[in-house]
Amino acid sequence: MRIFASIAAFLVFASANLGAWAQSEIEAMAEKPSVPVFAEWLEGVRLEARERGISQATIDAALSDIHPNERVVELDRKQPEFTQTFEQYLEKRVSDIRIKRGREMMVKHRDSLRKVAEKYGVQPRFIAAIWGLETNYGAYTGGMNVVQSLATLAYDQRRAAFFRKQLFAALTIIDEGHIAAADMMGSWAGAMGQSQFMPTSFNAYAQDFDGDGRRDIWTTEADVFASIAYYLASHGWRGDMTWGRAVLIPAGMSPTEGDLAQTTPPKSCGRALKAHSKSLDLADWQKLGVRRLNGEALPEAPFAASMVQPGSTEGRAYLTYKNYRAILSYNCSNLYAMAVGHLADALKSAE
Numbered sequence: 001m002r003i004f005a006s007i008a009a010f011l012v013f014a015s016a017n018l019g020a021w022a023q024s025e026i027e028a029m030a031e032k033p034s035v036p037v038f039a040e041w042l043e044g045v046r047l048e049a050r051e052r053g054i055s056q057a058t059i060d061a062a063l064s065d066i067h068p069n070e071r072v073v074e075l076d077r078k079q080p081e082f083t084q085t086f087e088q089y090l091e092k093r094v095s096d097i098r099i100k101r102g103r104e105m106m107v108k109h110r111d112s113l114r115k116v117a118e119k120y121g122v123q124p125r126f127i128a129a130i131w132g133l134e135t136n137y138g139a140y141t142g143g144m145n146v147v148q149s150l151a152t153l154a155y156d157q158r159r160a161a162f163f164r165k166q167l168f169a170a171l172t173i174i175d176e177g178h179i180a181a182a183d184m185m186g187s188w189a190g191a192m193g194q195s196q197f198m199p200t201s202f203n204a205y206a207q208d209f210d211g212d213g214r215r216d217i218w219t220t221e222a223d224v225f226a227s228i229a230y231y232l233a234s235h236g237w238r239g240d241m242t243w244g245r246a247v248l249i250p251a252g253m254s255p256t257e258g259d260l261a262q263t264t265p266p267k268s269c270g271r272a273l274k275a276h277s278k279s280l281d282l283a284d285w286q287k288l289g290v291r292r293l294n295g296e297a298l299p300e301a302p303f304a305a306s307m308v309q310p311g312s313t314e315g316r317a318y319l320t321y322k323n324y325r326a327i328l329s330y331n332c333s334n335l336y337a338m339a340v341g342h343l344a345d346a347l348k349s350a351e
Contacts, residue, residue, distance in 0.1 A: 015154050015243050038068055041155050045167065054171050054275040062174055064182040072144070072152045077186045086311040086335060093133060093339045096174035099337060099346045102128050106350035112222045113351075116209065120229035124351050126323075127228050130330060138194040141218065142187040146170055149338045150199070151188045169199035178206075181312040183272040185218075186335040191219030195231075196222040236322055241303060241343035243327060244320035250289035255307035255317055262306065268330040269325075276320070283305045285319060310334050 036044075042063060049059050086093070106113060106128050113124035128137075135141050147170055151164035168274075170190070174181050186192035190199065195217045197206060206215035209226035216223045249255070255277040256262065266275035280288075282305055286298045291306075305319040318338070327337040 001093055006271055025078050038155055040064060045151070045154075045164075049168065049298060052168060052172075054175050056291045058171060058175040058181070062171055063137075064308075066148055066151050068152045068155060069144070069148055072149050072188045076153060076156070076158070086338070090339055090342055094343045097215075098132055098136070098343065099135060102132045102167075102343065102347045105132075106164065106347060107316045109221055109225070110350075112209075113225055116222070116229050117239075118226040120226065120233045120237075120252065122229040122232050122237050123239060123344075125242070125344040126232065126327075126340065127225050128347055128350075129340045130228050130232075130327075131224065132343060133336070133339055134196040135194045138221070138224070140274040141185065141194055142191065143185055144188050146186045146190050146192055147174075148185070148263075149188055153189070163190070163247075166199045169203050173199055173202055178202075178216065179218060183218070194221070195227050197227065197231075201231070202227075205234060224309055231330060232323075232326045235326040237326045238322055241255070241301075241323055243323045243344065244318050244335070246293050246294060246307065246309075247298070247305070248291045248295065248317050249309075249317050253288070253317075255309050262309070263290040269328045272328055272332050272334050272337075273306075275308050275310065275334055279304045279306045281305075282319070290319070308334055310338060 006282060022272065040159040046059050046063055048058070050064075059272065106124060110124075113127060116122070118123050123350040129135055147167070150163050150167040150170055154160050154167050157189075158164075166205040168186065173179065182190065185197065192199070192202065195206075197217060202215070202217065205227055206217055207223055207226035207230050208215045210220055212220075214220075215227070217227050255261065256275060262273065262276050262278040265276070280301050282298045282301055285305060285307070292300060294300060298319075303321050306319055307317050307319055320337075324337055324341065327340050328334075330340075331337070
């Protein structure tokens with residue numbers, strides 16, 4: 001009898017706990033929005049595309065035979081941790097080979113670069129530097145179907161709203177005839193062409209510089225140059241200044257601490273700008289003991305500058321100008337912006 005009583009007690013206990021577990025699972029599932037199967041989700045995308053005025057021909061060309069790309073999800077989940085130092089980053093990205101190739105490409109496209117520079121007020125060397133860093137001067141623009149990548153990431157839910165917006169922007173680009181759906185190739189995250197624009201950036205900044213009716217950032221260099229230049233110009237670029245300069249700083253100066261700290265960095269690209277000091281005029285930096293690398297006085301120019309110290313070399317830092325902020329808008333990374341600046345300096349002789 002004791003055995004039966006024990007079994008009965010156990011069953012009552014297990015039943016109670018199983019019921020509690022089941023209830024908790026039901027509640028947890030209720031809290032999570034249900035995700036439709038991909039085919040159902042894609043039909044919703046097709047319907048919304050029609051509502052947005054996208055032609056049926058574009059919808060059929062771009063969204064037929066689309067399925068989630070597991071490789072895209074894998075890359076999104078496992079983006080590699082950055083372990084390179086500032087010096088290693090520059091050595092790899094501003095290599096002698098890239099500098100040599102950049103000078104050759106600037107000579108080859110000198111007329112187009114100068115015409116673009118004249119229209120948008122962006123020096124050719126900076127256009128070429130971004131072109132070189134983004135796609136190695138157009139040599140590699142990515143080999144994934146952009147629509148499939150964006151559809152995968154929009155369905156994945158982790159950043160669904162952002163990538164759904166990019167997906168419809170991509171469909172608009174195809175519908176306007178700038179590129180065929182089958183030819184819209186790019187990175188796993190949807191960056192496209194030699195300038196590596198996301199679709200919304202394309203719609204906002206891509207240019208038809210050669211006047212053929214297409215904004216072609218894939219195969220037309222003049223359009224690529226103009227698109228990069230217009231992007232920078234739209235983010236405050238000034239053609240009468242450079243990006244910044246390496247400087248010597250007094251012993252004990254901490255650019256981002258104490259009185260020099262930038263306590264309220266702009267919301268745009270705030271994480272990168274937290275590594276900067278507050279902005280001061282060059283004359284004020286001069287008074288604080290900051291000098292050029294050769295020990296001479298700073299330029300007597302009415303420029304404001306903020307200081308950043310990305311490297312490991314003590315006593316050295318960089319004063320960065322307004323144009324540096326424009327580069328950060330292109331890619332919100334101090335290392336990237338520094339690489340653009342250094343590469344542009346190395347390409348100056350080819351202008």
